Amino acid sequence: MPADQTAPKERPRYFFDREIYAWVVLCVSLVLTVAFWSYANGAFKQRGQERFKYRIEKETATLVARMHAYQQVLLGARGLFAASDVVTPDEWHIYVSQLDLDENLPGILGTGFAAFVRPNEKDAHIRSMRASGHPAYDVVPAGDRDAYTPIAYLEPLNERNQRAVGYDMFSDPVRREAMERARDTGEAAMSARVTLVQETDVDVQPGFLIYLPVYRNHAPLTTMAERRAALLGFVYSPFRAHDLMRGIFASGNLDTEIELYDGPAQPENLLYSTIDTRRRPSYVIFNTAVIGGRLWTLRFESRPEYEAATTSVQPLMILFGGAALNFLLFVVMLTNARHIARMQAAARSITQSRDRYLNLVDNVPGTVFRAEPKLPRRFDHVSRNIATLTGEPAEAFLDDGMAFGHFIHADDLARVDATVRAALDRHEPYEMEYRIRQHDRTVRWVTERGRGVFDDKGRALWVDGVILDVTERKLAENALRDLAFYDPLTALPNRRLLDDRLRQAMLASERSKQRGAILFVDLDNFKAINDHFGHETGDLILCEVAHRLRESVREADTVARLGGDEFLVMLENLGTTDDGALERAQQIATKILTALDEPYVIAGQAHRSTPSIGITSFVGQAQNAGGLIREADQAMYDAKQAGRNTIRVFRGGSVREAE
Numbered sequence: 001m002p003a004d005q006t007a008p009k010e011r012p013r014y015f016f017d018r019e020i021y022a023w024v025v026l027c028v029s030l031v032l033t034v035a036f037w038s039y040a041n042g043a044f045k046q047r048g049q050e051r052f053k054y055r056i057e058k059e060t061a062t063l064v065a066r067m068h069a070y071q072q073v074l075l076g077a078r079g080l081f082a083a084s085d086v087v088t089p090d091e092w093h094i095y096v097s098q099l100d101l102d103e104n105l106p107g108i109l110g111t112g113f114a115a116f117v118r119p120n121e122k123d124a125h126i127r128s129m130r131a132s133g134h135p136a137y138d139v140v141p142a143g144d145r146d147a148y149t150p151i152a153y154l155e156p157l158n159e160r161n162q163r164a165v166g167y168d169m170f171s172d173p174v175r176r177e178a179m180e181r182a183r184d185t186g187e188a189a190m191s192a193r194v195t196l197v198q199e200t201d202v203d204v205q206p207g208f209l210i211y212l213p214v215y216r217n218h219a220p221l222t223t224m225a226e227r228r229a230a231l232l233g234f235v236y237s238p239f240r241a242h243d244l245m246r247g248i249f250a251s252g253n254l255d256t257e258i259e260l261y262d263g264p265a266q267p268e269n270l271l272y273s274t275i276d277t278r279r280r281p282s283y284v285i286f287n288t289a290v291i292g293g294r295l296w297t298l299r300f301e302s303r304p305e306y307e308a309a310t311t312s313v314q315p316l317m318i319l320f321g322g323a324a325l326n327f328l329l330f331v332v333m334l335t336n337a338r339h340i341a342r343m344q345a346a347a348r349s350i351t352q353s354r355d356r357y358l359n360l361v362d363n364v365p366g367t368v369f370r371a372e373p374k375l376p377r378r379f380d381h382v383s384r385n386i387a388t389l390t391g392e393p394a395e396a397f398l399d400d401g402m403a404f405g406h407f408i409h410a411d412d413l414a415r416v417d418a419t420v421r422a423a424l425d426r427h428e429p430y431e432m433e434y435r436i437r438q439h440d441r442t443v444r445w446v447t448e449r450g451r452g453v454f455d456d457k458g459r460a461l462w463v464d465g466v467i468l469d470v471t472e473r474k475l476a477e478n479a480l481r482d483l484a485f486y487d488p489l490t491a492l493p494n495r496r497l498l499d500d501r502l503r504q505a506m507l508a509s510e511r512s513k514q515r516g517a518i519l520f521v522d523l524d525n526f527k528a529i530n531d532h533f534g535h536e537t538g539d540l541i542l543c544e545v546a547h548r549l550r551e552s553v554r555e556a557d558t559v560a561r562l563g564g565d566e567f568l569v570m571l572e573n574l575g576t577t578d579d580g581a582l583e584r585a586q587q588i589a590t591k592i593l594t595a596l597d598e599p600y601v602i603a604g605q606a607h608r609s610t611p612s613i614g615i616t617s618f619v620g621q622a623q624n625a626g627g628l629i630r631e632a633d634q635a636m637y638d639a640k641q642a643g644r645n646t647i648r649v650f651r652g653g654s655v656r657e658a659e
Contacts, residue, residue: 022333033322048310096155107244112154190292245272366468376403391439409435490546515581520632523565610645
């Protein structure tokens with residue numbers, strides 16, 4: 001063999017044989033690693049911001065719902081005055097005590113009535129109150145004013161509330177502004193921040209009051225002047241801001257700190273705060289709510305527990321892992337430049353190993369594990385993604401013997417164990433969904449797929465599988481379920497949810513013998529408004545109709561939209577007699593008739609669309625849901641035939657006029 005053939009051929013010089021290119025590659029790869037780290041860090045912060053925003057929307061909705069519930073109490077109190085020309089202190093005491101506010105709506109300081117007294121009526125008012133059981137009653141502060149609104153009734157009449165009886169709230173400009181706004185609009189009005197008369201020298205808190213005007217029965221109330229002339233007084237409730245808000249926000253809130261301001265977020269407007277010490281939070285969001293005509297500003301900031309739960313080590317893993325890989329690549333390239341022949345094989349091996357590792361990580365998302373086949377499910381192997389899933393590092397499960405079964409939700413633990421055992425008995429793979437509770441008590445949904453590993457005798461040695469976090473999918477499924485049962489325009493229950501509630505009401509009526517009623521409400525001349533002024537105006541009117549319907553019925557009643565301009569109201573617990581149930585249903589229908597007869601002001605223009613209402617009653621399951629709706633629909637149709645804007649009742653197989 002020729003000598004030149006036995007000698008190794010000289011390897012040609014390649015581009016990366018020079019050391020300068022190793023430095024170039026190191027710099028570029030470090031820049032890319034920092035860019036990837038920045039992107040991942042921003043993505044996790046964005047996800048945390050979105051989750052935080054979702055949480056504060058729920059907190060705001062909880063506050064608004066609770067304050068609306070308090071306004072409903074005042075509406076009921078005004079209804080008491082509407083039902084009786086004179087409400088005595090005993091009747092007021094009985095009414096408020098039956099509400100059981102401490103149990104049903106904790107946080108309210110009391111419910112009272114302040115009479116509107118003109119100067120020439122002041123002495124007679126004082127004599128009347130003293131004669132009714134308040135011998136020391138007087139209007140305070142003393143002095144002559146153009147009008148007085150002394151507190152006449154206030155329940156519960158405890159030691160704190162007794163301090164307020166006789167206090168003329170018109171004497172305070174802040175309270176008077178809210179009362180005059182309620183008087184002129186006929187709606188609930190909330191005052192600005194005040195110090196309540198009930199406060200003592202201990203634990204003084206900011207407070208506010210909600211007023212609802214009470215007018216003389218049967219007096220015209222169309223204009224502001226008529227409402228002022230017909231004013232009898234105000235039903236109202238005082239609130240101590242700290243006590244109220246602790247009852248609303250303090251139930252298990254581990255994610256957010258809350259500051260509530262009456263108006264702009266300024267220190268002098270602060271009503272309530274859960275912040276003990278100032279820090280620089282990761283997430284701060286402002287939200288607003290209009291309650292009783294007052295603008296409240298809510299400032300939410302994240303708590304350390306939430307920030308820890310939404311912080312991931314993945315961006316740091318990218319940064320430090322990428323940097324380590326970059327320096328490793330640099331060393332490889334630098335060594336390759338000096339020892340090309342020896343390092344080529346090593347470089348190929350490293351590249352192949354790296355590619356296999358990256359492919360494995362890219363194609364196996366979630367947490368890969370090998371676990372014992374029975375509870376408490378200790379791991380023989382688990383991937384590092386277990387830290388994201390549970391909040392505990394993989395070492396805690398492998399080195400310290402922590403069991404994964406301790407993280408499975410207690411309500412799902414037996415089902416998980418039974419599913420795995422059944423699959424192992426059949427030598428089949430399994431797939432299941434269940435909940436886990438992280439170390440910070442946050443509940444997450446996961447799906448687990450696994451397969452048993454058996455010895456030669458068929459006994460289960462291990463379970464190999466993967467666990468994926470599916471919480472976001474579960475939230476999306478819940479959102480889709482809500483869309484399936486509620487009307488997207490008015491947010492009222494749709495026909496599907498109505499049918500379910502109606503069947504439940506009929507089943508409850510079968511047991512209790514309490515009668516219920518169906519009110520079929522159809523708007524008169526709505527199509528003409530829709531065609532002439534456009535669908536946008538029509539949609540706004542439909543939303544206002546939904547609001548007025550909800551305001552006209554009890555909180556436990558159901559208001560649904562069947563479609564178009566057709567609405568249905570389901571009333572429950574109307575009594576055990578058909579006559580009594582129909583009488584109460586007709587009273588509510590009359591209230592609805594009055595509410596919907598008011599004009600709808602859209603873009604400065606008033607529109608009128610009166611309702612035609614059909615009523616039918618039910619008890620038990622003698623009639624099916626569809627038949628009840630058809631009876632109410634037939635009565636509504638007769639109301640339209642009778643000239644619209646009226647009520648008809650389906651009874652005894654025929655339609656009759658409302659009594």
